[in-house]
Amino acid sequence: MSAMKTAPENARSRDIKNRWLLSLPALLIIFIAAAGPLLVMLLYSFMAKGDYGDVKFGEFSSEGWFSVFFQRDMFDDTFGLATAHLSIIWRSLQLSFFTTLLTVILGFPTAYFIATRPPSTREIWVFLVTIPFWTNLLIRTFAMQQVIRNEGLLNNALIWLGVISSPLQIMYTDTANLLGMTYVYLPLMVLPLYASIEKLDFRLVEAGYDLYANRFQVLRRIVIPLVMPGIIAGSILVFIPSLGAYVIPRVLGGGKNMMLGNLIEMQFGAGRNWPLGAAMSITLMALVMIALIFYVRNASRSGAGHV
Amino acid sequence: MTALDGINLTIRENEFFTLLGPSGCGKTTLLRLIAGFDFPTTGEILLHGEDIAPLPPFKRPVNTVFQSYALFPHMTVAENIGFGLKMLGKPAAEVKARVDEMLELVHMVPMRDRQVSQISGGQQQRVALARALAPKPKVLLLDEPLSALDYKLRKEMQIELKRVQAETGITFIFVTHDQEEALTMSDRIAVMSTGSLRQVGSPWDIYDRPAERFVADFIGETNFLEADVLSVEGDRARVRLASGTEIPATFPDQTTPSGKVTVVIRPEHARIAGPDSASVQSGTVETVVYLGTDTHIHIRLGDGALFMIRQQNARSGHCGITEGDTVGIELSDDVAQILRD
Numbered sequence: 147m148s149a150m151k152t153a154p155e156n157a158r159s160r161d162i163k164n165r166w167l168l169s170l171p172a173l174l175i176i177f178i179a180a181a182g183p184l185l186v187m188l189l190y191s192f193m194a195k196g197d198y199g200d201v202k203f204g205e206f207s208s209e210g211w212f213s214v215f216f217q218r219d220m221f222d223d224t225f226g227l228a229t230a231h232l233s234i235i236w237r238s239l240q241l242s243f244f245t246t247l248l249t250v251i252l253g254f255p256t257a258y259f260i261a262t263r264p265p266s267t268r269e270i271w272v273f274l275v276t277i278p279f280w281t282n283l284l285i286r287t288f289a290m291q292q293v294i295r296n297e298g299l300l301n302n303a304l305i306w307l308g309v310i311s312s313p314l315q316i317m318y319t320d321t322a323n324l325l326g327m328t329y330v331y332l333p334l335m336v337l338p339l340y341a342s343i344e345k346l347d348f349r350l351v352e353a354g355y356d357l358y359a360n361r362f363q364v365l366r367r368i369v370i371p372l373v374m375p376g377i378i379a380g381s382i383l384v385f386i387p388s389l390g391a392y393v394i395p396r397v398l399g400g401g402k403n404m405m406l407g408n409l410i411e412m413q414f415g416a417g418r419n420w421p422l423g424a425a426m427s428i429t430l431m432a433l434v435m436i437a438l439i440f441y442v443r444n445a446s447r448s449g450a451g452h453v
Numbered sequence: 454m455t456a457l458d459g460i461n462l463t464i465r466e467n468e469f470f471t472l473l474g475p476s477g478c479g480k481t482t483l484l485r486l487i488a489g490f491d492f493p494t495t496g497e498i499l500l501h502g503e504d505i506a507p508l509p510p511f512k513r514p515v516n517t518v519f520q521s522y523a524l525f526p527h528m529t530v531a532e533n534i535g536f537g538l539k540m541l542g543k544p545a546a547e548v549k550a551r552v553d554e555m556l557e558l559v560h561m562v563p564m565r566d567r568q569v570s571q572i573s574g575g576q577q578q579r580v581a582l583a584r585a586l587a588p589k590p591k592v593l594l595l596d597e598p599l600s601a602l603d604y605k606l607r608k609e610m611q612i613e614l615k616r617v618q619a620e621t622g623i624t625f626i627f628v629t630h631d632q633e634e635a636l637t638m639s640d641r642i643a644v645m646s647t648g649s650l651r652q653v654g655s656p657w658d659i660y661d662r663p664a665e666r667f668v669a670d671f672i673g674e675t676n677f678l679e680a681d682v683l684s685v686e687g688d689r690a691r692v693r694l695a696s697g698t699e700i701p702a703t704f705p706d707q708t709t710p711s712g713k714v715t716v717v718i719r720p721e722h723a724r725i726a727g728p729d730s731a732s733v734q735s736g737t738v739e740t741v742v743y744l745g746t747d748t749h750i751h752i753r754l755g756d757g758a759l760f761m762i763r764q765q766n767a768r769s770g771h772c773g774i775t776e777g778d779t780v781g782i783e784l785s786d787d788v789a790q791i792l793r794d
Contacts, residue, residue, distance in 0.1 A: 352490055353523035355510040357537035358588065367536075371527045 184431075191424035199418040210421025214429055231409065231426075238406040239433065241320060242388035245327040246335075249384050250377060252328070253335035257376075260336075261343035272340065275333050283330065287397045290326045291317065294398070318400035326394040331387060335380035342376025343369075378445045385441075386434055406430050456482045457648045460496075464592075464626060465641075469618050471627045473635040474645035475671065480628045483645070484594050487626065488517050500591060511540070516585035517594040520601070522577045524569040530580050531556070531565045537588035555583035558617060575606045582614070586621060595627045599634065611637055632672045636660060644668045661719070664705040665793045669717045676723070676760050678734075680716045682791070685709060690791060692716060695756040696734040702789035715792045720763035722788035725750065725780050732781025736760060738774055748772045752780060 194207035217228040260271040278286060293299045294316040301313040316322050346369065354364040370377070392407030399405070404412075410430065413423030457479045464470045472480040485491040487498060489510030498506040505513050516537065524533050534555050535548045543551075556562045559579040564572055569580065578598060585593055595614075599607045615638055618625045629635055635642050636656040643653045644667075652664045663669035666677070680692040680702070689701045690710050704710045726732035736752040739759070743766075750762045750772075760782060764772065774780065 347521075347523070349519060349521055349523040350525060352510070353517070353519060353525070354536075355490070356488060356515075356517045357584070358511045358540040359536075360509075360511050360540075363540055368525060 184428075187424045187427050191421050191428060193421055195419050195421050197418075199414070199420060201420050207421065210419070210423075210425040213419070213422045214425045234404050234409050235406060235429070235433070237320065237403075238389055238391075239437075241323055241327065241405065242385050242391075244324055245331060245388045246381050246385045248324065248328045249332050249335035250381065253332055253339050253380060254377075256332075257336050257339035257343050260340050261346070268344075272337070275336050275340075278330075278333060283393050284397070286330060287326055287394050290329055291397060294322055294325060317398065318402060320399070320403055322398040323391075323395050323403055323405065326398040327388050327391055330394060331384045334383040334387075338379035338383065339373065339376045342373040342379075346372055374445060378442060381441060381445075382438060385437060389434055389437075390430055455648060457486070457493075459649055462643060462650060462653065464624060466624055467622050469615070469625045469627065469638055469640045471629060471635040471639035471642045472645060473629055473632060473642050473672075475630055477647075478645040479648040480630075480645050481596060482648075484517075484596055484626065484628050487592070488515055488594050489513050514588075514591040515594060516588060516590040516592075517596060518581050518585045518598045520596045520598060522581040522598075522601075524577055524580055524584070526569055528569070529565070530561065530567050530569060530572065533569060533580055534583045534587050536584065541588060551587055555587045558586070558620065559583045559613075575602060575610070578602065578610060579613075582617065586617070586623065590623060592624045592626060595625060597628055597630070599629075600631075607634075614638060636672070644671065646671070661788075662703060662705070662790050663717060663792065666715065669790075669792065674720055674761060674763075676718045676720060677792075678716045678718065678758065678760075678789075679756070680714055680791075682710045682712060682714055685711075692789070692791065694734055695754070695758075698733040700733060700784065700789055701787060702791045703787070704791040705793045708793050710791045714794070716789045717792060718784065718789050720749070720761040721765075722785045723760070723762045724764065724783045724785075725762060725774060726783035730781075730783050733784055734760070735779060735781045738776050738778045738780055741772070741774055741776060750774060750780075752782065 190201050191210045192206060192208065193201040193203065194205040194209065196202055213228065214231060215228055216225050217230075218225045256275070260268055260275070263271060291298075295301070296313040296315065296317065300316070301310075304310045305313065316325070350368055350372070351364055354368045359367060389405075390407045391405055392411060395403060395405040395408055399408075406426065407430075410423050410426045413419045413426060417423070460483065472483060474480045482491065486493050486506075489505070489508060489512075493506055496506065497504045500514070505515075525536065528536070531552050535552045538548045538551055552565075553562075556565055559582055561576060561579050561583065564576060564580075569577060572580070578601075581598065598614075599610050602610060611634060614625070614627075627635075627638065636659075639656055641653065641655055642659050644651045644659060646667050652659060652668045654662070659668065660672055663672065663675075669675045669677070678694055680694050683691040683693055683699065685691075685704075688703060690704055691699055692702050692710075692714065693699050694716070702710075702716055726735075734754055736754040738750060739753045740749075740751045742749040742751075746766060748764050748766055750764060752760045752762065754760050762782065766772065
């Protein structure tokens, strides 16, 4: 620092100081609400587990992180991969991927339909799409259970129609998880898709038809590339909560079809292994980030870049 | 509601044909019917004898240059131009060759790999034209393609379009509300209003021999005079003007004028009568408007009507006529046209 500061320079540095002071409350809230809990988790993941839950403060241990991926043999000291954990992580990734795919497939026609209504009726359709948000997630999940259980709406209807003779076992399978998550997260796909389809210049669609592209080619070469930002936004909004889903697999998947969220909950509850739970939580976060980076990169390479 | 009614129109091959009319007259609807974006409730659209009215746009050998250009923003200039051929399943080498040829035609070779957002409005116009021409359509439809360009660029593109049409030999159907544009570019013009055709003919026909008041009024400035038909002989009628002067007049085909009629005379076909020339009518000069190349002289006639003369300023200085003068009007030969009522 030079001792010979000019007056305006002084004023500027005071300005900067003031600016920091003024944004301090916001920064504090961000730190306490977002970074704080994450740091606590990170800290806990590196501590030894307490005997009845909690952690032993100040006692460093990498056991939590170790147990995410590996397990020790009960009798000798050899260790192998924690296949139970890894298969749950793998299943969570798969289910989230297929949930995202299904919501795109179901959400696109829905959003397209809404976006092509006259402007006055569009708002009504958007409003209808958001109605499920008024109801608690748990209740919506139980409603889904009523639909897909053995004596439920779906099975009864199929039997009545003569499609099947005995009820399909959907409850407590991955299919139940997939159906539940697709149902719950569909609006999160429809809304951003609608927003980008609504902005689509339909004269470009006409230009496509004029230049010998049939309906499928217009969809593939003109509509989808142009609404790619909406597809990306929707996929992010669906994939993230899917990967961490807790209530839906708990109610519909039963004990056998756990997802990451349930596994983490177990460590903080019955498992009494907080460091492991903390390490798993951070693993989940890392998975989300890696998946997003891959997805956004691939999606923008396939044509969304030029909008 | 009927947008178009009783349209019966034959467009010739290799013709630069213009649909001219005010906005809302149905010219764009007619174009959209030919393109296949809208379908007629009744009637046929024949292309080389085949009815294309029921075909979707992607099965018609017809391409459009859109008013908004509608270039694909996620593609380069070359990809835009090649799109139609690619959709037709042409091999990549053929598409590339044709794209290069089109870029050459519209002078856009250096812009080949630009994104369409990186080129100017005039250049986008050229790309839109090249894109529509690339698949070698039988008919090219142009929906007010020059309306977004500034005056100078528009003039340039008018000549450019004419050149491209001559070079490619493709039938152009051009929609515009700009009468000057229509007169400059067209082989034939169809004037439309309120969903029907008012007159179809060469620019000369439309301008000098308007068939009805709407056409005469819409295109250029016109003097309307009341007259009585005295006799009809061949394709000329003799009419008596309000002043009592008798002049010959032409009339629209398939009509036989009689009784009271309206006669139109273009302002540039009339002059201030000299001391020894025959005046058809006289009046008082009301206003003299100097316009640089021309002078407009508005004359109040004896019967109260206003008559305008457009006089070219062949010499510098004042034209010598001032407001309040009493003058006679002299007509060039064979310039009066009787309107259909």
